[in-house]
Amino acid sequence: MAQSTSLTASAPYPKGSLTVKIFFYTALFYLLASMVLGLIVSLKAVNPDFLTGSRFFQEYFQYGRLRPVHVNTAAIGWMTTMFFGIVFYGVPVLCKTQLYSEKAGLFTAAYWNLNYIVGAGSILAGYQTGVEYGEMPLLFDIGVVICVALTFWNLFMTVVHRKERVLYVSLWYWIASIMFLAIVYIVGNIPAGWAGPGSAQMNYQYFYMHNIIGLWITPVGVGTLYYLLPKLTQRPIYSHKLSLIGFWTIAAFYVWNGPHHLVNGPIPFWLMKAGIIPSLLLLIPVWSVLANVIGTMKGVWYKVSQSVSLKFLMTGSLFYGLACIQGPFQALMGPHAILHFTYWTVGHAHMPLFAGFSLIQFSAFYYILPRIAYRHVYSRALMNWHYWLSVLGFVIFGFAMWTAGIIQGFEWMDGKQLGASFVEVMESLHIFLISRAVGGSMMFLGQIFFAWNVYKTVTAGQQVTADDEIFMKTS
Ligand code: HEM
Numbered sequence: 001m002a003q004s005t006s007l008t009a010s011a012p013y014p015k016g017s018l019t020v021k022i023f024f025y026t027a028l029f030y031l032l033a034s035m036v037l038g039l040i041v042s043l044k045a046v047n048p049d050f051l052t053g054s055r056f057f058q059e060y061f062q063y064g065r066l067r068p069v070h071v072n073t074a075a076i077g078w079m080t081t082m083f084f085g086i087v088f089y090g091v092p093v094l095c096k097t098q099l100y101s102e103k104a105g106l107f108t109a110a111y112w113n114l115n116y117i118v119g120a121g122s123i124l125a126g127y128q129t130g131v132e133y134g135e136m137p138l139l140f141d142i143g144v145v146i147c148v149a150l151t152f153w154n155l156f157m158t159v160v161h162r163k164e165r166v167l168y169v170s171l172w173y174w175i176a177s178i179m180f181l182a183i184v185y186i187v188g189n190i191p192a193g194w195a196g197p198g199s200a201q202m203n204y205q206y207f208y209m210h211n212i213i214g215l216w217i218t219p220v221g222v223g224t225l226y227y228l229l230p231k232l233t234q235r236p237i238y239s240h241k242l243s244l245i246g247f248w249t250i251a252a253f254y255v256w257n258g259p260h261h262l263v264n265g266p267i268p269f270w271l272m273k274a275g276i277i278p279s280l281l282l283l284i285p286v287w288s289v290l291a292n293v294i295g296t297m298k299g300v301w302y303k304v305s306q307s308v309s310l311k312f313l314m315t316g317s318l319f320y321g322l323a324c325i326q327g328p329f330q331a332l333m334g335p336h337a338i339l340h341f342t343y344w345t346v347g348h349a350h351m352p353l354f355a356g357f358s359l360i361q362f363s364a365f366y367y368i369l370p371r372i373a374y375r376h377v378y379s380r381a382l383m384n385w386h387y388w389l390s391v392l393g394f395v396i397f398g399f400a401m402w403t404a405g406i407i408q409g410f411e412w413m414d415g416k417q418l419g420a421s422f423v424e425v426m427e428s429l430h431i432f433l434i435s436r437a438v439g440g441s442m443m444f445l446g447q448i449f450f451a452w453n454v455y456k457t458v459t460a461g462q463q464v465t466a467d468d469e470i471f472m473k474t475s
């Protein structure tokens with residue numbers, strides 16, 4: 001039996017964990033930065049004169065620059081960096097081996113962060129491509145692709161040299177999603193520029209935008225859900241077969257969904273239908289995941305009240321499911337005609353990205369942190385504050401946007417798009433924009449508690465000992 005000694009004092013960190021730490025801590029920085037930027041953007045929507053006091057602010061803090069930096073810092077800075085940290089931790093653990101190359105991992109982490117910070121800075125400086133979610137100039141797109149390729153190679157080689165024969169389902173999702181990310185990023189950012197103006201370019205744009213969500217964030221997030229669920233419940237996944245059905249149907253159906261962003265737009269009618277039908281078919285992979293969650297949780301729901309990480313995981317799964325009920329509905333031609341171009345879509349976007357997959361990432365952060373920092377999470381109370389502020393803040397944000405979107409859509413249908421009537425529409429939306437800023441402030445405050453808890457864990461958390469439950473039962 002191992003002695004009850006401090007692990008930090010007695011054992012070296014496993015190979016790969018410095019890479020994981022860099023990804024985790026920088027992801028946390030991007031999370032806070034994206035929230036501040038989101039808040040500034042939301043305050044500018046409430047009061048357009050906010051932060052326009054000098055030429056500097058007028059130029060660098062204008063809506064058209066801050067908005068894409070917010071979106072990039074949230075989706076690429078926070079979510080993608082964090083997912084890299086999770087897979088760099090999870091792949092070696094599931095393969096019962098070490099990361100294939102720690103040096104390559106460290107290089108990837110350093111290059112990734114440098115590339116992102118300078119790339120985001122260049123958007124602020126006014127250099128952007130106009131490709132939504134891919135606004136960084138070409139040089140930085142190439143940097144992203146190099147880092148993704150290095151990550152794929154490093155993790156693939158780890159799988160090749162694994163000591164565990166069985167490939168657990170998370171490995172399928174994770175390795176495939178990194179490969180998809182490279183393909184989607186190249187297609188969306190590089191040949192898109194050659195497609196010329198007009199609807200051909202929009203098709204590239206939405207292939208990219210939809211699939212960065214559908215073939216990257218979704219499968220890497222579902223892989224994370226499948227990784228955490230058995231760990232946090234101490235039960236095997238309900239059905240391995242169901243998880244593989246989910247995997248293959250995500251791979252088969254997601255890729256066709258780009259045109260559902262262009263319903264009623266300047267594309268052929270058959271192409272719209274080709275985007276709407278797979279939107280409905282997506283219910284198959286989504287429900288395969290949720291059925292597996294419900295099946296695994298049968299008889300152990302009481303554990304949700306005992307573990308804050310599990311609470312994050314279950315709430316994240318719930319919002320992911322809700323977003324995927326909302327999605328097929330808004331892809332239909334009727335609802336789309338009302339809701340497109342409105343705040344509804346902004347509410348929809350934040351539901352799976354923040355309330356869905358970010359909550360799943362918070363769960364992963366709390367689960368993995370003690371295993372790489374060798375310290376117990378500092379405060380359960382702070383975890384609970386983080387949870388409640390995030391969830392309640394999002395509920396206010398989301399309902400404000402959905403209500404505003406419906407009002408906006410119907411008012412536009414009444415012809416109130418121009419001149420004084422446009423101002424009337426904006427006035428009727430004002431209260432919802434204020435509510436969004438209030439909800440967003442709560443979400444931001446939640447992340448301050450999170451960051452403080454992480455800081456205190458790393459600096460003053462109780463040290464994990466070799467016979468601690470968390471190491472005996474899991475890793
Ligand atoms: C069955 C699942 C889903 C379907 C059918 C679906 C459908 C849609 C549709 C039709 C739109 C366009 C709305 C418009 O512009 O009028 C949209 C937007 C969006 N969706 Fe989903 N969605 C689904 C799930 C998800 C998930 C899981 C995520 C995130 C991981 C997501 C993230 C987004 C984002 C970010 C946008 C905004 C895009 C923009 O900036 O215009 N969706 N979705």
Ligand code: HEM
Nearest residue numbers: 035038039041042071074345346349353354358436440443
């Ligand atoms: C991890 C958390 C977050 C993620 C992943 C995220 C993601 C996104 C995405 C994808 C969009 C584009 C939506 C679209 O075009 O339909 C967006 C826009 C926006 N987000 Fe966030 N966001 C996050 C947190 C926040 C927070 C805390 C606020 C604070 C209020 C916020 C405020 C905004 C605003 C104001 C916009 C612009 C929408 C508009 O033009 O009206 N976001 N965000």
